Amino acid sequence: QQQVKQSPQSLIVQKGGISIINCAYENTAFDYFPWYQQFPGKGPALLIAIRPDVSEKKEGRFTISFNKSAKQFSLHIMDSQPGDSATYFCAASWSKIIFGKGTRLHILP
Amino acid sequence: EAQVTQNPRYLITVTGKKLTVTCSQNMNHEYMSWYRQDPGLGLRQIYYSMNVEVTDKGDVPEGYKVSRKEKRNFPLILESPSPNQTSLYFCASRKDGINYGYTFGSGTRLTVV
Numbered sequence: 001q002q003q004v005k006q007s008p009q010s011l012i013v014q015k016g017g018i019s020i021i022n023c024a025y026e027n028t029a030f031d032y033f034p035w036y037q038q039f040p041g042k043g044p045a046l047l048i049a050i051r052p053d054v055s056e057k058k059e060g061r062f063t064i065s066f067n068k069s070a071k072q073f074s075l076h077i078m079d080s081q082p083g084d085s086a087t088y089f090c091a092a093s094w095s096k097i098i099f100g101k102g103t104r105l106h107i108l109p
Numbered sequence: 110e111a112q113v114t115q116n117p118r119y120l121i122t123v124t125g126k127k128l129t130v131t132c133s134q135n136m137n138h139e140y141m142s143w144y145r146q147d148p149g150l151g152l153r154q155i156y157y158s159m160n161v162e163v164t165d166k167g168d169v170p171e172g173y174k175v176s177r178k179e180k181r182n183f184p185l186i187l188e189s190p191s192p193n194q195t196s197l198y199f200c201a202s203r204k205d206g207i208n209y210g211y212t213f214g215s216g217t218r219l220t221v222v
Contacts, residue, residue, distance in 0.1 A: 032208040043113075043199050043213030044152070051208065089152065097211070101151035 002027055004092050006100025014108050019077040021103045023090035026071065030092035035075050038087045080107045111136045115200050115214035122190055122221055130185045130217045132200030139205040141183040143175065145196040158183055190221040
């Protein structure tokens, strides 16, 4: 019940394409859903986050789509660039934060 | 610059030799936490602290100790390291309240031989 299931484990996308990473959760007490981006040799960095009272949040090329009834949320990266190649973690929190296992994204130049 | 600073970045040690990984934040954050990152397992919480002198176990606390004597510092102590503690460790902090994102340090890669 406390898990956050993230898919896919790895993803390869052509430059200019749309990258989509999905997460699902069970615990309806979660009320904050952040995404983190991690480059090799660095710590994860907060990318974008959403609360469950909205269905979508957009910041530049990054969009979170949130489906409360399905208990799913996803990260969309529009016009994907080689510089977006990184590992992405979704997370969900209420009194504590639970991370997904990560998606390694590679954008082909 | 707002940041979480961990030291050292890399450490190779031998089984049983006590070590401390330091963590310091300059954002006056109440909440601090330690994670380990292993391939295929993602980020797993070791210990966390909600404020000075308040610490609690995360999901994988065995073999680790922490202390929070000052708000800015949250050291991770391995009293008797073992090879299964070889991992990438991250310290993180955030403001009080759950709806704030973490700021992570740059990581400490620990190898126990």
